[in-house]
Amino acid sequence: MKRKFHGGIHPAEEKNTKDIPIRQAREPKKVVLPLQQHTGVPCQPLVKVGDEVKVGQKIGDVNALISAPVHSSVSGKVVAIEPYLHPTGSIVSSVIIESDEKNTLSEEIKPRANLENISxxxxxxxxxxxxxxxxxxxxxxxxxxxxxxxxxxxxxxxxxxxxxxxxxxxxxxxxxxxxxxxxxxxxxxxxxxxxxxxxxxxxxxxxxxxxxxxxxxxxxxxxxxxxxxxxxxxxxxxxxxxxxxxxxxxxxxxxxxxxxxxxxxxxxxxxxxxxxxGLPLIKRVVTVSGNGVKEPQNLEVKIGTLFQDLISQCGGFDGKIEKIIMGGPLMGIAQYTTEVPVVKGTTGILVLRDSGVIQSRPCIRCGRCIDVCPVYLMPTMYALLVEHKKWEDAEKYNILDCIECGCCAYICPSRIPLVHYIKYGKTELLMKRTQKR
The missing domain is CATH 3.40.50.11540 (NADH-ubiquinone oxidoreductase 51kDa subunit)
Known part of the structure; x- marks a missing residue:
């Protein structure tokens, strides 16, 4: 017997690429590699402008427990180390590499034949x-x-x-x-x-x-x-x-x-x-889909490839585009440019056509957001408390337990951007906690 969990929703699946095999994305001419593609402490660059690098070479690291090094996904020349727009919306120090299209592997990459005795x-x-x-x-x-x-x-x-x-x-x-x-x-x-x-x-x-x-x-x-x-x-x-x-x-x-x-x-x-x-994390599979792209695909992509290059490989835009999202439609992050890189956490690129602007309206107190919340929270209360900057009250209502799944915003008949309020409230609350220390 399959167990249930409280709440949740059943959105249209729209998995139009499920029968499309994984294809190798075209080799990028340039990659942008943010030095923070992980939860935790950002990396420091291990290379400088003008350096020649190889595929799999470590280009960023830091001596911290919660962090993860960054490696070059192409061979070529480091042309810049500078702040660059990250798909999460922040500006992150990034290593920009022009590919020589030779894909020369780093000497550090060595397959392991015997794994039986590995500890x-x-x-x-x-x-x-x-x-x-x-x-x-x-x-x-x-x-x-x-x-x-x-x-x-x-x-x-x-x-x-x-x-x-x-x-x-x-x-x-x-x-x-x-x-x-x-x-x-x-x-x-x-x-x-x-x-x-x-x-x-x-x-x-x-x-x-x-x-x-x-x-x-x-x-x-x-x-x-x-x-x-x-x-x-x-x-x-x-x-x-x-x-x-x-x-x-x-x-x-x-x-x-x-x-x-x-x-x-x-x-x-x-x-x-x-x-x-022996390969570090330099590539991943990304779904490029949505009604705003001509040829949706599942692509194995070099980390650092720009969104615009992948959309182009999928035939380009189809019609007037309203929204581009990194990830899925419920938990993904909207983008205002396609000149952002694929990072380790990029599961998909969703391109959606213009469907008209939906205006939010006042809450009608229907309680649907409470019914579908999978962690037994009261999303409508968070919108009210955050709007009035009542951070301590929001904490009492367990706003930090929210997993930001988007069920509440999906079901809301008034189209209130509940997750936006919750993210804002959580950010403010955590900042105030930090200031008190």
Whole structure:
């Protein structure tokens, strides 16, 4: 019996690229590599303008626990190190490299033939040095997730194959096309955590992925596939854990508080590439979709490639464009230019045609946002409190527990931008906390 979680929504899936195989994106002539593509401390540049670099060469790092190094995705010449627009909207110091189109590999990239005797500490070190972060969008450094405090006993690794956001199909194509590599990466993650149980959670609207991954897992193995109800936000860590294990992550807590570590299937693939092939995180699969692009595709892309290059490869714009989003329509980030780079957390590029401006109206107190909130919150109250700058009251109503899934804004008949209010409120609240210290 499939378990349910409270709230959630069933938006139109729009997964028009699910049957389109992964293609290699064209080699970029230039890449822009932000020195912060992860949660945590920004990297410092290890190169200078004029340096020649190779594919996979480390170009940024910092001596901090919560951080992840950055590597060159092309071979060529560093032409600038300067502030550049990041797709999250911030300005980030970035290394700009002009490709020589030779794709010369760094001497540091060496495949590993024998993995039987590799230790858990070696795996974590390789993952850290490869710059691997969560590829579901959050971009939290993976080596940190694999190093929980000693008092937190982990018994299960869950691989997130839900991909519940509309339009996005990159993870689905990876599960169908690169199944063995994902399973190998999963086993390495389990070894790094010293756990015996590994579960891959996949929504039941992806029967081909469930079948393919299930076949690849041998009988009697400690791995298993769990078919999940298709409901957004099934891919949220807390709801994935609830649906699979019936464990509830406490308010303000983390999955490790209930003995679980969750990683994305794309992250498992990146771990395989790093440990087995010696490749750092220099590429990822991105879905380019929406009714505003002529030829939607799933592309394997060099990190640092500009959005405009990928849209061009997909036939360019189709009609008058209203919005370009990094990620999905519910949790993605709107862009005001296509001259931004693909970063480690870029799951998709969504291009939408003009559909008319929707004006928000006053709240009608219908309570639908409360009904669909998967973490039992009161989104309409946050809009009111944030509008009046009542930060302490917002904290009392647990605004920091919001996962910003967008269910409330999606269901709101008054089209109130509830997530915008919540993000603003959380930012102000955290700033005030910092100022008090």
């Amino acid at each position: 858990l500490e070696e795996i974590k070190k390789i993952i850290r040095e490869a710059g691997i972060v969560g590829l579901g969008g959050a971009a939290f450094p993976t080596h940190v997730k694999l190093s929980p405090p000693k008092e937190k006993k982990i018994d299960t690794l869950i691989l997130n194959g839900a991909e519940c956001e509309p339009y996005l199909t990159a993870d689905y194509r990876l599960m169908v096309e690169r199944t063995e590599e994902i399973i190998s990466g999963m086993k390495l993650l389990m070894k790094a955590l010293s756990v015996e149980r590994g579960i891959i959670g996949i929504e039941d609207n992806k029967p081909e992925a469930i079948k393919t991954v299930g076949k690849a897992i041998s009988e009697g193995n400690s791995l298993k596939v769990v078919s999940l109800r298709t409901k957004y936000p099934q891919g949220s860590e807390k709801h994935l854990i609830k649906s699979i294990l019936n464990r509830e992550v406490p308010s303000g807590g983390l999955p490790l508080d209930v003995g679980v570590v969750v990683n994305n299937v794309g992250t498992a693939y990146a771990v395989y590439e790093a440990v087995v092939k």
